[in-house]
Amino acid sequence: MKRVVQIRIPKSKIPKSPLKLSRDFYSRPAIEVASDLIGKVLVRRLNGRNLAGMIVETEAYAGPHDLACHASKGRTRRTEVMFGPAGYAYVYMIYGFHFCLNVVTDHDGLPSAVLIRAIEPLGGLSTMRRARGNPGRDIDVGSGPGKLCKAMSIDKGLNGEDMEGKILWAEDRHFKPGPIRTSPRVGVDYAGEYRDKPWRFYVDGNPHVSRVKFRNRSGSDGDSKFKLGVQ
């Protein structure tokens, strides 16, 4: 007769997921965090299942002096989360339709964040496809900040959510996503001297990176590697 040995480990002895990125990871300048988040895995727990995607595109919004950063216009109800400690989600609505997901970075009182702009779906693809209205191609599931929020059911209800918690987090699966390139950030033409800062990071050649519509501003910041039309 077969014997089944049950092993019971006290919950306190079960290690926290060693893969999950900690508050320390986010408690650094936004530009460092934006670069380091490339290749990490964003996970959204929804209805008892995990939706996951590798982060392939980010942008840094680097503090109150960065004229592209919402917090540069002062501390308001909307930007409140950014002024707090790192590792919390800053979610806001844009153009009346779409949500954008950021992670707060740097130290308490220094408002800055990293916008997650695109993911390559890894887990829960069919659920995310459905949430996106069943697009014809998988690259349309997460290739943009509004798209990935729709795919993962991320909305204003997750504003201020602890990204060390059980609903939304990022983890390190030691993926090697390929060469990382930089470019100016998308849609910040109003930001004066900060307009051309190369604070957008993306995986070169990855088809899940968002398509950038704006024209190339020729040689503005010496980022000679920037190619228009990189998908």
Next chain:
DNA sequence: CTTGAGATGCCCT
């Protein structure tokens, strides 16, 4: 392939 329009909420002046 490209461009342009329209959808529409919310924040902040």
Next chain:
DNA sequence: GGGCATCTCAAGA
């Protein structure tokens, strides 16, 4: 009331 860290669709080349 202006403008926004966007996306989709339809039309034209």
